[in-house]
Amino acid sequence: MALLEIRNATRRFGRFAALEDVSLTIESGEFFTLLGPSGCGKTTLLRMIAGFEKPDAGQILLDGRDLAGIPPEKRPVHTVFQSYALFPHMTAFDNIAFPLKMGKRPEREIRERVSRALGDVHLLDKADAYPKDLSGGEQQRVALARGLINRPRLLLLDECLAALDAKLRVEMQIELIDLQKELGITFVFVTHAQDEALALSHRIAILNHGRVEQVGEPSSVYGFPKNRFVADFIGHISQVEACVKESTHTHLRLEAQGLEIIAPPLKSAAAGEKGIFAIRPEQVRIGHDELSELRNHFAGTVVSVLYRGDVSEYKVGLEGGASIEALLPNTGRAFCVNDKVCVGWRHDVGMYLHE
Amino acid sequence: MHRLWAASVFLFLYLPLVVVVVYSFNDSRLNAEWVGFTLGWYRELLRDGDMLKAAGNSLAVAFISSLISTLLGTMAGIAIQRYRLRFLNFLVMAPVAMPEILVGVSLLLFYIQLMDMSLGMLTVVLAHVAFSVGFVAVVVRVSVASLDERLFEAARDLGASPFEVFRRITFPLILPGIIAGFLMAFTLSIDDFVITFFTAGVGFQTLPLRIYSMIKISVTPEVNAVSTLLMMLTLFLTLVAMRLAPDALKGKA
Numbered sequence: 001m002a003l004l005e006i007r008n009a010t011r012r013f014g015r016f017a018a019l020e021d022v023s024l025t026i027e028s029g030e031f032f033t034l035l036g037p038s039g040c041g042k043t044t045l046l047r048m049i050a051g052f053e054k055p056d057a058g059q060i061l062l063d064g065r066d067l068a069g070i071p072p073e074k075r076p077v078h079t080v081f082q083s084y085a086l087f088p089h090m091t092a093f094d095n096i097a098f099p100l101k102m103g104k105r106p107e108r109e110i111r112e113r114v115s116r117a118l119g120d121v122h123l124l125d126k127a128d129a130y131p132k133d134l135s136g137g138e139q140q141r142v143a144l145a146r147g148l149i150n151r152p153r154l155l156l157l158d159e160c161l162a163a164l165d166a167k168l169r170v171e172m173q174i175e176l177i178d179l180q181k182e183l184g185i186t187f188v189f190v191t192h193a194q195d196e197a198l199a200l201s202h203r204i205a206i207l208n209h210g211r212v213e214q215v216g217e218p219s220s221v222y223g224f225p226k227n228r229f230v231a232d233f234i235g236h237i238s239q240v241e242a243c244v245k246e247s248t249h250t251h252l253r254l255e256a257q258g259l260e261i262i263a264p265p266l267k268s269a270a271a272g273e274k275g276i277f278a279i280r281p282e283q284v285r286i287g288h289d290e291l292s293e294l295r296n297h298f299a300g301t302v303v304s305v306l307y308r309g310d311v312s313e314y315k316v317g318l319e320g321g322a323s324i325e326a327l328l329p330n331t332g333r334a335f336c337v338n339d340k341v342c343v344g345w346r347h348d349v350g351m352y353l354h355e
Numbered sequence: 356m357h358r359l360w361a362a363s364v365f366l367f368l369y370l371p372l373v374v375v376v377v378y379s380f381n382d383s384r385l386n387a388e389w390v391g392f393t394l395g396w397y398r399e400l401l402r403d404g405d406m407l408k409a410a411g412n413s414l415a416v417a418f419i420s421s422l423i424s425t426l427l428g429t430m431a432g433i434a435i436q437r438y439r440l441r442f443l444n445f446l447v448m449a450p451v452a453m454p455e456i457l458v459g460v461s462l463l464l465f466y467i468q469l470m471d472m473s474l475g476m477l478t479v480v481l482a483h484v485a486f487s488v489g490f491v492a493v494v495v496r497v498s499v500a501s502l503d504e505r506l507f508e509a510a511r512d513l514g515a516s517p518f519e520v521f522r523r524i525t526f527p528l529i530l531p532g533i534i535a536g537f538l539m540a541f542t543l544s545i546d547d548f549v550i551t552f553f554t555a556g557v558g559f560q561t562l563p564l565r566i567y568s569m570i571k572i573s574v575t576p577e578v579n580a581v582s583t584l585l586m587m588l589t590l591f592l593t594l595v596a597m598r599l600a601p602d603a604l605k606g607k608a
Contacts, residue, residue, distance in 0.1 A: 050508075050512055051511075051512075052508055052511075052512075071511070072508070072512050073515055073516055077512075079512045081505050081508075081509055083503060083505055085506050085508070085509035087506060087510070087524060088528070089527050089528055098510070098513050098515075098523075099513040099514050102514035102515050102519060103514055146513065147513075
């Protein structure tokens, strides 16, 4: 049985639909991420699971039990808030002890468990510090320890890494993964940062305008986006308008702004329909004549170069008006703006997406 | 030039107060010229039975009325902020803006004609509660507003019932505001004249009423002495209140 089951949850604020018929199943022990742009409904869904919002329609089941009518304090679900929401008048120790005190645990047990938790998040020396005297990363770790101390069935994390600087964020990402693995507690993580979602999650649900666009493992939502929105939202992708000329079980032949492209097969694509050809920059190679052995290769001109240190991002304008992005490690040859180049990719990469 | 203006404004504000304080130590029955230093007027004050009784009444009224208005004002302040009750806000705040003379007269009519009450300490206490509840509510509302609402949600989320949230989160965090509200109510009550005048009746006297009845005859240095003490008390309470709830009293509401 799934740990958490969301069945057809709908929530409207006036005429605005924050969630529209959302159904999701989250398994025990999973690191599950709700990903989407702001206003997509991910936070509403999180607040529903925590018990701060009621669905207008639909059900939320935890361990098969309907959560309707159960107030937040009675749910075995804890939240790490975006702003951490640490209690300013309590020390780090008392903040972490709070859920245990509410659970009326004996004093000795509280002391032992909180000390252990402080050790787990490397804050033993900060036990008596107040939140205002802790750094952002330390506050974050106190909030995490507080959310986990009572061993909830489910820990909800609301954009909780967003406030940290880039380096600390990567550190915390690794700590989160380790912690989750170690405790085996199910995490539901909300973020709008696709790189974070890809790095952390076992599975990702991509939300847009209150609807689930796609659910899957990071490699499948990145590699096989179901539609234009998902393709565009996760990672970089070049898109060219395309018309299907031929659809077989081995390949698609597309006509895209004057180019003939061979793409992987798609059963639902019918000859004559219009859509989009999309390809990730790291799948595109850039060079000169040596690319002519590739089935898809086209001449073009470098339009722009973004130097990123380890890699460079090239934008190449092709004859016919399409433009394609390519990502190249800065190990060998580099190209400059206005260079005449050739771009190419294998016939089994890239994808055709319905309009 | 504008410094001169500012100086003269402050002079106008504070010079009379300074004169009262200085002449309370003057060894002369007349407030005319400085004769010499004495604590005699303060000694006389301590022997003045009527004056001490009035002071006792004032302290009792101030203490009881500000306790009640703190309780009610705190509840109102929290409710207004948490549930965005604009109408309650208006109801609580209106008496603050009302002219005191109007409040005094209408309370008098209310007590005598509608309730058939005899005037005395009870009617004064009720009147003081009525005008100070609004002040407490404002101060408390501002301290509730300064809290991150996520704190309440976080506490619920971590297993606290609504009552526990109030006891362990809301109350400790707004306590400085509540104390500041209490001190304000106390200060307002102890030196109130107009409303007290209308609601006290003949048998009951507070310190401001007593001082007023004394200066009807003449301004003796004893009045200066008692005024100085009253000034010290209210100044002290105001300073404590400002320390406790700086935002509320600096008008950042």
